[in-house]
Amino acid sequence: MSNGPLQIKAISGHAGPVPGRDTSRDYDVAKLIDVTTCIGCKACEVACLEWNGYPFRETVFDNTYQTMPDLAWNYYNLIRFNEYVDGDGTLSWLMRKDQCMHCAEPGCLMACPADGAIVQYSNGIVDFQQEHCIGCQYCVTGCPFNIPKFNSVTKKVHKCTLCSDRVGAGLEPACIKACPTGCLHFGSKADMKELANQRAKQVREQTSHKNAGVYDPAGVGGTHVMYVLHDVEHPERYGGLPKDPQVPLMVRLWKGPLKWLGDIAMTAGVVGLVLHYVRYGPKRVEEEPKKPEPKGEPK
Amino acid sequence: MGSLGDIERYTFRERVMHWLTGLTYLYCLATGLAFYSPHLYWLATMLGGGPTSRFWHPIIGVLFLMGTLWMNNMWRRDMEITETDKRWLDRVENYVANRDNLLPLSERFNAGQKLFYWLMVYGALLLLLSGIFLWVPEYIPRQASWIRGVMILVHEIAALATIGGFLIHIYMGIFFVPGSMTAITTGFVSRAWARTHHRLWYMRVTGGTPPQE
Numbered sequence: 001m002s003n004g005p006l007q008i009k010a011i012s013g014h015a016g017p018v019p020g021r022d023t024s025r026d027y028d029v030a031k032l033i034d035v036t037t038c039i040g041c042k043a044c045e046v047a048c049l050e051w052n053g054y055p056f057r058e059t060v061f062d063n064t065y066q067t068m069p070d071l072a073w074n075y076y077n078l079i080r081f082n083e084y085v086d087g088d089g090t091l092s093w094l095m096r097k098d099q100c101m102h103c104a105e106p107g108c109l110m111a112c113p114a115d116g117a118i119v120q121y122s123n124g125i126v127d128f129q130q131e132h133c134i135g136c137q138y139c140v141t142g143c144p145f146n147i148p149k150f151n152s153v154t155k156k157v158h159k160c161t162l163c164s165d166r167v168g169a170g171l172e173p174a175c176i177k178a179c180p181t182g183c184l185h186f187g188s189k190a191d192m193k194e195l196a197n198q199r200a201k202q203v204r205e206q207t208s209h210k211n212a213g214v215y216d217p218a219g220v221g222g223t224h225v226m227y228v229l230h231d232v233e234h235p236e237r238y239g240g241l242p243k244d245p246q247v248p249l250m251v252r253l254w255k256g257p258l259k260w261l262g263d264i265a266m267t268a269g270v271v272g273l274v275l276h277y278v279r280y281g282p283k284r285v286e287e288e289p290k291k292p293e294p295k296g297e298p299k
Numbered sequence: 300m301g302s303l304g305d306i307e308r309y310t311f312r313e314r315v316m317h318w319l320t321g322l323t324y325l326y327c328l329a330t331g332l333a334f335y336s337p338h339l340y341w342l343a344t345m346l347g348g349g350p351t352s353r354f355w356h357p358i359i360g361v362l363f364l365m366g367t368l369w370m371n372n373m374w375r376r377d378m379e380i381t382e383t384d385k386r387w388l389d390r391v392e393n394y395v396a397n398r399d400n401l402l403p404l405s406e407r408f409n410a411g412q413k414l415f416y417w418l419m420v421y422g423a424l425l426l427l428l429s430g431i432f433l434w435v436p437e438y439i440p441r442q443a444s445w446i447r448g449v450m451i452l453v454h455e456i457a458a459l460a461t462i463g464g465f466l467i468h469i470y471m472g473i474f475f476v477p478g479s480m481t482a483i484t485t486g487f488v489s490r491a492w493a494r495t496h497h498r499l500w501y502m503r504v505t506g507g508t509p510p511q512e
Contacts (some may be wrong), residue, residue, distance in 0.1 A: 113334040114349045134349035136334065137436045141447045150437045155350060250448025254455055262459050263336065269463060273470040280397050283476050285495045 028124045028189035029167060031176065033097050034228040035238065036203055036212070037183040040065055040079050040095040047178030048077040048099075051163065066239075067256050071098065073151040077175055080239025096227065096238040097175070097184070100144040100147045100160035102126050104221030107247035108159075110255055111142030124189065124224035125164045130156040144220060144245035162224065192226060199228050219246040305487040306504060313373060317483055320366030320419075323359050324465065327426075330356040331458055357434040360427065367423040374416065377407050384410035404498040415464045422461035429454040 011018050045067060049056055054074040060066050061251040066081040082094040104127045109118040118139065128139075128148070135155030139148045148157045163173035171177075172186040185195060196214040203212035213232030216222050227241070235241035309317065330352040333343035343352040359417040383403045387394075393401040394411065408416070432439065432450035439447055472479045478492045493501040 113337070113340070115337060115340045117349075132349070133354040134334075134343075136353050136433070138451070140436060141444065141451065146441050152437060155354075183418075211489070248445070248448045250445070250452055254448075254452055258452070258455060259336070262455065265459065266462060266466075269466045273466060276395070277470070277474055280395070282474060282497070283397055283489045285478065285489070287491050 013263050027122070029162070029224060030124065030171065030187065030189040030192040031098065031102075031225045032185040032187075032192040032228070033185045033225065034196075034199055035094070035184070036199075036207075036209070036228055036230055037098050037181050038079070038097065039127060039181055040073075040081060040093070041180060042067060042079050043178040043180055044073075044097055044184065045077050045079065045173035047174040048160075049075070051166070051174035052076065052161075065095075071147065071149055071159075073149040073156075073158040075116075075149075076100070076158070082237060082239050084237050094230075096241065098241075099175075099225065100126065100162065101145050101220070101245075102160075102162055102224035103245075104223065105247070107142035107144055107220065107251060108139035108148055109142075110247055111138040113138060121164065123167065125162045125167065126224075127161050127164045128157060128159060130154075130158065133157055138251075142247060142251045144242055144247060145242075148257050148276075184241045189224060194225055196228050200232075203228065203230065215241070217242075217245050219244050268295070304490055306490060306493050306501070307486055308482045308488045308493070309486045311486065312482055314483060314486055316366060316369050318357060320363060322368055323363035323366055324419075324461075326359045327356055327363055328458075328462065328465065330359075335458075351394045358431055359431055364423050364427045367420055370416075371420055376410075378413045378416045380410065380413050380417075381406075384413060386505050387411075388414070397452070399495070405496065405500070406503075407497055407500040409497065419461055422464070425457035426454060426461070429457065 007021075008018055009021065044058075047081070052074075057068065057072065057075055059294065060069055062069060064081045064083070065079075067078060068075070077097065077099045080096045080098045082096075084092045084094050102124055103126065104119070104124065106120060108128075109120060109126060112118045112133050113136060114134045117129055117134065118126065119129060120126045133156045133159065135150070137148070137150050137157060139157055140146075140150065148159045150157050163171070163175075166173055176184045176186040185192060187195075193214070193216065196216075200212045200214050203209050209230040211233050213229060215227040215229050215232060215235055225248050227235075227238075229235060231237065235243050237244040303454055324394045326346075329342045331353060332339045333341070333346075333349075334356075340349070346352050347355075348453060383406075387403050387405070390402055391398065391411065394409075429450040433454060436447050472483070476496065478488055482488045482492075490501070490505070493504075
């Protein structure tokens with residue numbers, strides 16, 4: 001079965017070839033966030049809440065333009081705001097739309113023990129299935145971006161779905177639809193990557209941001225949410241975006257070599273005990289001798 | 300209970316305590332293995348589903364630790380490892396191969412039982428200590444999130460160590476040493492059983508004098 005979008009094969013009464021016929025393209029989807037054109041209006045935050053049917057939360061003011069300190073189980077999308085002053089005293093307002101990055105090698109999925117609680121679609125979307133979630137929060141430990149959030153009442157973990165329900169129906173995610181500046185783009189990963197590189201080049205050539213670049217970290221196999229940053233060398237300035245995100249070493253150890261060692265040890269243990277029984281059999285009780293004889297310990 | 304001449308090996312309180320620890324451990328083992336391996340996730344399904352298993356695993360785990368502490372209160376003096384035990388352990392291969400006559404005589408518990416005991420006591424403490432972090436990870440700040448990863452590893456290693464001991468314990472109790480299952484369920488063992496496996500204890504409780512070593 002094709003996992004691509006519906007492609008028209010023939011058109012009635014149409015002069016010339018069918019547009020797009022016999023072409024194929026990757027169906028990996030990606031979101032591109034050009035932080036250089038984000039104005040921090042938070043329309044994406046509102047659209048996200050509206051589409052997902054969550055009430056608007058009480059905001060927390062901590063002297064920035066940020067709605068609240070962190071994402072929440074019913075708040076998938078947050079503009080992180082940072083005032084950054086560089087060496088020569090230039091002030092920048094750095095605004096970054098923070099949400100799930102939809103890693104190609106997701107740490108949450110690797111860490112999750114519950115059958116079917118996290119799925120990765122062939123288009124790259126990583127989605128949580130709350131009906132299978134057991135609330136252990138290993139995904140929180142596995143995520144290098146601090147994204148999944150726990151609902152302590154329902155004991156389920158939630159995060160951005162990249163609007164998998166909309167994308168599955170051929171629509172773009174709600175946040176994309178709401179963005180007024182065109183800083184949010186949605187399309188195939190290859191197209192978004194190309195667009196991102198063009199934009200980064202433009203920023204490098206036409207502004208003073210000579211380190212502008214694309215954030216698509218290789219440590220997690222690339223992400224299906226990418227950023228164009230003014231300074232790709234210092235992503236941590238944008239509200240703690242990690243420079244080289246990796247699935248935590250402990251998680252990789254525990255799901256990798258230790259898992260193998262444990263499996264082998266437990267299996268070998270059971271097999272060894274069965275073999276032992278077959279070889280030596282049970283211990284026998286010696287009947288008490290008629291006359292008690294002093295019995296020393298043989299050396 | 301027991302037939303004429305049988306010796307009481309475990310009091311009622313000891314048996315209740317043993318089965319409290321044993322059955323709570325078994326529950327934590329089954330649900331823990333379900334979380335450990337996708338191939339064993341059916342264990343959680345059988346025990347009421349993943350969320351139910353996740354809910355009860357830590358609570359039953361606390362009961363297990365309480366049983367272990369109760370056990371420690373009752374048995375720790377019996378479980379002190381002596382010089383004789385060290386000599387016993389040096390020749391443990393004789394025990395494995397059923398050449399028990401080549402081993403020093405045992406008191407109420409032999410050196411293997413004592414080792415298993417201390418493995419479970421320290422294992423239980425480590426499991427609870429690390430388990431608290433896995434129980435309510437939402438209270439650990441993000442800056443300290445590496446602690447969660449470390450604690451998962453500690454929990455896993457401690458669990459695997461106790462599983463090793465537990466497998467041997469089950470094997471010995473059910474198959475390798477006939478009579479021990481009756482001992483821990485009814486409390487009584489035959490005189491011959493006591494004399495064979497725990498000669499010094501047998502001498503002590505029946506009023507005999509232990510043979511000179």
